[in-house]
Amino acid sequence: MYVRRLELVDFRSYERVGVDLEPGGNVLVGPNGVGKTNLVEALGYVATLASHRVATDAPLVRAGAATAVLRCAIVHDGRELLVELEIAPGRANRARLNRSPARRARDVLGALRLVLFAPEDLELVRGDPAERRRYLDDLLVTRMPRYAAVRADYERVVKQRNALLRTSYLARKTAGGRGRAARADDGQPAEGGNDLSTLAVWDTHLARHGAELLAGRLELVAALGPHVTKAYDAVAAGRGAASIAYRPSVELTDPVPDRSALEAALTAALAEARQSEIDRGVTLVGPHRDELTLTLGTLPARGYASHGESWSYALALRLAAYDLLRADGVEPVLVLDDVFAELDSGRRERLAELVAGASQLLVTCAVADDVPQALRGARYEVSDGQVNRAD
Template sequence: MSTDRAGTPNRQGGTYVRHLSLVDYRSYTAVAVDLDPGPNVFVGPNGQGKTNLVEAIGYVSTLGSHRVATDAPLVRAGATRAVIRAAVVRDARELVVELEIVPGKANRARLNRSPVSRPRDVLGALRTVLFAPEDLALVRGDPSERRRFVDDLLVARSPRFAAVRADYDRVLKQRNALLRTAASARRASRGTSGGDLRTLEVWDGHLATHGAELLAGRLEVLGALEPYVAKAYDAVSAGKGRTRLAYRSSTHGDAVSDTPEPVAERPEFNVDVPTLTQHILSALAEARSQEIERGITLVGPHRDDVVLWLGELPAKGYASHGEGWSYALALRLGSYELLSADGGEPVLILDDVFAELDSQRRERLAALVGDASQVLVTAAVAEDVPPALQGARFEVAAGEVTRV
């Protein structure tokens, strides 16, 4: 947890969710829960709605779910919309965030009962770090899992990057549509024509502009995150292993490294936005014929990866099951420490993770997070939760949440 220079836990700037209410969210017709600072433990059999509660809090923070890619599953079957309301206390001031999720339509948001123009305007009101069993995919899964992890952390630190990411995704979609049309025209004419590509250079410029800004943000956040991940892994694994983060770029080789050297010590991770823009434009020009043939954008931040090194080997494919869990946990704990160091301790969410950890890792995790401003824990069995995290306790069953 964040400490002052003397090593004493420091909760200044800590944030907690004081109240959560849900309407037609997942399994809940309606539910309201008052929460405490410090540990809050939700206990109940699987399938009773524990994860739905913490997922909703995570949604307030990120405008996305850690379990599904779209909003439709978040709305209770038979309902047309879902509503999440959260009262967030930060620096002794309370802010009420309300989100209305409407599948197939634009979602709506309010801050302190006043509408905002876009839901992403609420980003920054609540910051969370959520660790769940799905996080093993950060180590073992596809590059998209690691890209999302880095981008979510980037937005948590600087909410303006939500717009950068949205702009990049919009341009990428338009450029891919143009390339698909060209590829189809080329196949129809048996290779004699590539279709109308007069606007492709314009889209190249937009993709490079937004992509360079996103790439620069990713590199900066990885450089800041790496020492916190190394420290967290050392603590969780009891000193058994050394972590390094590397960024594998699809747009250039020399400017972004893929070697197990610390990010912060590599000057290529300080490449500026104009230089990155030129790298992307050059890569797009080089890949032009391939892209037209295949009808898809082959270079850009959407094709990049973060390589997680453990010792001298990449964790993916070489880390054991226990090492993979320790690495995934270190990524989340490192994120927590980084956000805390930025100012304003986030809410820490541990969703059904203690059942996946051995007893030693459970105790180490509890020792690391026990002094957090707020920790939300879900567990099927209360005994799985270490005593250090046995704070406010709630039983969850049959759509009801009862404080005990």
Template structure:
């Protein structure tokens, strides 16, 4: 799989740009702030419909423009597909495949698969649990795009259940008379217009069932993914840092009990659904006191360890980098095993690595069908990664080798 052509309109700093690409290694070289990362970010966006740099779409649209358009011509096994995404902040994004509109933008997921390495990856080890949850969920969607729908369904239920909890909390503080009206507003928002103050608990029962059902599907998929990912991460880390402590990965689920949750071992969906429902009942009083959903995949964590110690807080800078790279390399190996090399994107990564890790990473990824590298100076591109080179400066992209 590789991207043969990239076209941008009003994306980030580019009013318009056309970039012809091909298999092998392509290096985008230029001073910082000239737009190198914008180009590979656009390719990553086609694959995931999200950015590795920002959480919202608004920063992706050039200042003064109302929308951005990203087009990528993708070739897989001699078959070409044109994927077009129209980014509309505050409104639904649109997508077209081979010039034909699709009903939902996420229907374009799966036509391009990428694995992106970036300085932001250090947050996989040192950052909040949300970074690690996103890593798992993005990989799920890359392997099976239907999980984008599972995530969307879970997020929808979580939002509606949260609205009911917040209004129930307001009702409790406001008193019986005001609480009756507030609870009716929450019920209206959640689709239960007939609910009153006395119906909050029964309404929560309904939303508990929805949350447990969609949450169990997402949980089961994460746990199954972790089983196949674990040995790949261990092998990748050993290759990057031979002789180092063994790495470990475990899943901490809030549904498993305890203040912070416990490591989960089963991936049986029915069992997980029952545990979720039971745990939601246990914490209901606390949820109504705080107005938030305290149990579910949105609060879980992927625990990373080096030897007997948690990587977060104990791993050195070099060990953290090796762990983050191992996670990405494992994702690459897994996607490749599923069929077809994903596009590898190395966004200003080599400048962050010492000579040993730089060489080992370059040797590991050099055989991929397509590798896209960004670097501030030519010396940051390892000699093992030779190929086409573009100079990026002042909004222009010029081939130089």
């Protein structure tokens, strides 16, 4: 698989730009701040319908424009597929496949398989658990696009359930301030408009959708673990053993539970946490509270890994995702955004050896000499608002 052409209209800093890319190596060179990362961010958006840099779509649209348009021509097994996306903050995004409208934007997921490593990935090691959960869920959707609906359904349930608990909490707090006692037990309505009668319904939805998402994550981590260990060993030249493990917010008695067992475990945990959730006004149980633990040797990577070890670990997580997707039978596009400037010469060369055979590799850099010779293919000069082929 490779991207043959990328076109952007009113995306980030680009009013309009088109780039013809090549299989194999592609190096985007230019000073900091001229838009190199914007180009690979656009590819990441085509692949995942989200940015790796910001949480909302509004910053993706060029200042003064109402919408942004991305067009991406993807070649796989000799056939070309055109994906078009219109990003409209505040409204539903629209998508087309080979110029035919898609019913939903997420119908384009799976058209482009891409693994992107960027400086922000250091947060996978050093940041909060939410960063690692997103890493898992993005990879899960890339492997099996049907999980996009599972993920969306689960997030919707948690949002609705939290709103109900929060409303109840605020009602009790207000009632308490007026000297009226208000306490809800077993999901029953409480004095002062504190109605939790629908909480049991949301429990059922959370357990069902949560079990599906949790099952997917557990299966993914089991498949991904050996690739992480191998990739870290290769990048760090054997300096420490890396391993990952999934830590759910519910107790699981079976090491390989099926979906019905996961649903039962979530249902039981919700019942046990009911009063604590009511008291605090937030959902305390479910995959949104889980953690992916990263271990280096016998210690957690977060808080103990050095800067170099953290970079190596973050790289290993992305390379492991790349290897896992390749093992599934479709080689993804690999993007390394401003990576080599942060690596010592040894790590540069080892990384180059690992990725030199990629079907398509995109590298961004400020200094061309930072990129190992083995990865220098087609070269593009990036300046403000323009991208020009240099060879």
